[in-house]
Amino acid sequence: MRIVIRMKHKGQANIVSGLVLAVAVIATWTLILSWAHFSLETLQRSVFEETTHGIEALKENLVIEDFIPNSNWALIAIRNVGMNNIKISHVYINDTEVTINSIIIDGAEYPPDTAIDMGKYAYINVTFTYTQASYIRVTIVSERGVNYYSGFEL
Amino acid sequence: MNSRSRGQASTIGGVFLAVLIVMLVSYIHMTLNYITNYNIEMSQWVNVANERIREDLVIISIEVGNEVSLELDDVNSYGADYSPKGIGSIRNRLANIDQRSLDISDSGNYSCSINFEFKYSLAGQALNGNVSIYLSATGMDGYEDTGPTDAIEVEVMIYAFNFETNSWDLLKKCIVFSSEFKWYNCTLTREHLSGDSVRIMIMVIGRSEKALRVEKRWFFITYVSDVYWPLVWLSVSVDYMNVKVKYFDGILPTIKVKNVGACSSRIVDIWLINETHHVHFPTNITIPSGTEISIDMNKLGEAEVNGVTKRDAGEIKLTYNSRYVIKLVTVRGNIFTYVLQIS
Numbered sequence: 001m002r003i004v005i006r007m008k009h010k011g012q013a014n015i016v017s018g019l020v021l022a023v024a025v026i027a028t029w030t031l032i033l034s035w036a037h038f039s040l041e042t043l044q045r046s047v048f049e050e051t052t053h054g055i056e057a058l059k060e061n062l063v064i065e066d067f068i069p070n071s072n073w074a075l076i077a078i079r080n081v082g083m084n085n086i087k088i089s090h091v092y093i094n095d096t097e098v099t100i101n102s103i104i105i106d107g108a109e110y111p112p113d114t115a116i117d118m119g120k121y122a123y124i125n126v127t128f129t130y131t132q133a134s135y136i137r138v139t140i141v142s143e144r145g146v147n148y149y150s151g152f153e154l
Numbered sequence: 155m156n157s158r159s160r161g162q163a164s165t166i167g168g169v170f171l172a173v174l175i176v177m178l179v180s181y182i183h184m185t186l187n188y189i190t191n192y193n194i195e196m197s198q199w200v201n202v203a204n205e206r207i208r209e210d211l212v213i214i215s216i217e218v219g220n221e222v223s224l225e226l227d228d229v230n231s232y233g234a235d236y237s238p239k240g241i242g243s244i245r246n247r248l249a250n251i252d253q254r255s256l257d258i259s260d261s262g263n264y265s266c267s268i269n270f271e272f273k274y275s276l277a278g279q280a281l282n283g284n285v286s287i288y289l290s291a292t293g294m295d296g297y298e299d300t301g302p303t304d305a306i307e308v309e310v311m312i313y314a315f316n317f318e319t320n321s322w323d324l325l326k327k328c329i330v331f332s333s334e335f336k337w338y339n340c341t342l343t344r345e346h347l348s349g350d351s352v353r354i355m356i357m358v359i360g361r362s363e364k365a366l367r368v369e370k371r372w373f374f375i376t377y378v379s380d381v382y383w384p385l386v387w388l389s390v391s392v393d394y395m396n397v398k399v400k401y402f403d404g405i406l407p408t409i410k411v412k413n414v415g416a417c418s419s420r421i422v423d424i425w426l427i428n429e430t431h432h433v434h435f436p437t438n439i440t441i442p443s444g445t446e447i448s449i450d451m452n453k454l455g456e457a458e459v460n461g462v463t464k465r466d467a468g469e470i471k472l473t474y475n476s477r478y479v480i481k482l483v484t485v486r487g488n489i490f491t492y493v494l495q496i497s
Contacts, residue, residue: 022166029170036174040181048188055192058199063487066425068432068461075461077434079423081487083202104461119485121423121436123461 057144059083062116064150067136073101074128076138078116085115091126092139101125206486210415213492214446216480217410218472219281219402278403279474280347285354287312287338288394291330293360294387302387307331307361312338314346315353322355329361335393342399352397360386402496404471406451409480413441424454425481426470433470434458472496 061082068075074093080086091098100112104123116122124140133154140148291310294302309329313322325340346352364384406426413419424435435454441447454467472478478494 018162022162025166025170029167029174033170033174033177037177040177044181044185051188051192055195055199059195061487063483063489065423065481065483065489066427066432066434070460077432077461079483079487081485083199 053144056084057142057146060086060142060144060146062086062140062142062146062148064138064140064148067138067150067152068123069128069130069136069154071130072128074126075104076124076126076140077121078124078140079121080116080118083118085117087113087115087143088124088140089143090139090141091124092137092141093126093128094131094133094137095139099127101127202486205417206488208416209419209484209486209488210413211419211421211441211482211484211488211490212412212414213480213482213490214410214412216492216494217408218494218496219278219400220405221398221400223396223398278401280344280399280401282344283342283347283352283397283399285312285314285325285338285340285342285352285398286394286396287354287356287392288335289338289356289390289392290333290335291358291388291390292333293358293362293389295360295362295364295384296387297364297384302385304364305331306363306386308388309359309361310338311357311359312340313355313357314340314342315355316345317348318345335391342397347399352399354395354397356390356392358388358390360388362386402472402474404473406454406467406470406472407480407494409449409451409482410446411441411449411482412446413443415443418442420485421449421482422485423481423483424449424451425479425483426451427479427481428473428476432460434461435467 059082061080063079063081064076065079066077068077076091088100088103091100102109102125103112103114103116104110104125105114105116105120109125136152136154138150138152142148289310291308293306293308294304295306296303307329308331309327311324312326314325315321316323323346325342326338328338330336342352362384411421419441421437421439421441424437426433426435435451435457437449437454439447439449452467456464457467457470459465459470473496475497476495478496480492480494482490482492484490
């Protein structure tokens, strides 16, 4: 009788310990998998985002064709010759930032944050105070952070 | 722990390990896939960049202005002791030119000269020109009593009158010993074009040994009654004469472009810029590698002036004494810039 009771208790203990072990193993693996997933995904995201951004920036190309000054504004003629659409974020004239008034595409005026499609020709209308300088240096910064320079003699 | 529990733990561990391996393989696959795409995109970008670097266009010439042709054909004239007959008929042949004058002069027995003056009226500023003459010049010498007996060499000289220095500029000089007709092509500069006339002189000099011998002996000759003086007979026949004058009338230029790059180029924008006007011509002109094309800017259609107004290319005129910058922009983003000075 004593032996039977001990066997019964021993069986329960085995089941409990088995379950505890299983839970512990599952929990450990879940933790390991979560950590691995999180780490790999974070690493992947950062690497992919960085390289994707780099590639997108590389694929972008813009040519500044001309600078047409007026009394208080100027038009900068550009063409998107890259493999991506481009948004203009900043324009500098002789290293001074100027306000972008509008983007003119096919004769129609659009807000400054309008994307310029691949192959499209456009004018950037900027605020410009007439200067005595005989040389104008235009810098255009795209939303992806790519800088485009060109110089014009007035 | 009994064997059953260990088996369960191993199974669970194995399943998780398998999941982990699948995850890792999946990540590696994704990464490789990404690298492959990256490589494809990078190689495309490198190709584009490579083509952009290797693109090269050269403007061979920029033709500005119009050309008028003043033609004169079949003129015969004789020097020495021949009378200048036929002037009337020559004038008739010059009837298509506004005004004309023809002068045949005899400056001695050894040379003769013919002067042609072309009067023209142009709707613009004369820039340059050229004269083409198809003529035959022959010479013979002999004595007063015998008449012409021997063929001699003649020297043909083509002059144009320089209106700035008020003198004749020698354009071409050559020696001929044949009655065959020859072409004489000479370039005229702006100094030879007064604005309404061009004066061309053809001078022919005979190289007579007999005459030269007499000249050399001149100081030793005493008068001998039966000595006959040597004479030179010269004949000049102008079969065709053409004076072309290029003048500036403000029309847009024709650009000759050669693609000397390694790949074909597409010109998408042409700019014509001076101090006051920035004219933009949207175009779509493809030039295969190694080929040459002419772009008549008058036929480029609608243009944007200063980014605002639109005008037809034919309405846009160039100004004399101006400096223009011509820019050719290709679809790859290369800009080829040339300076055009009109003066």
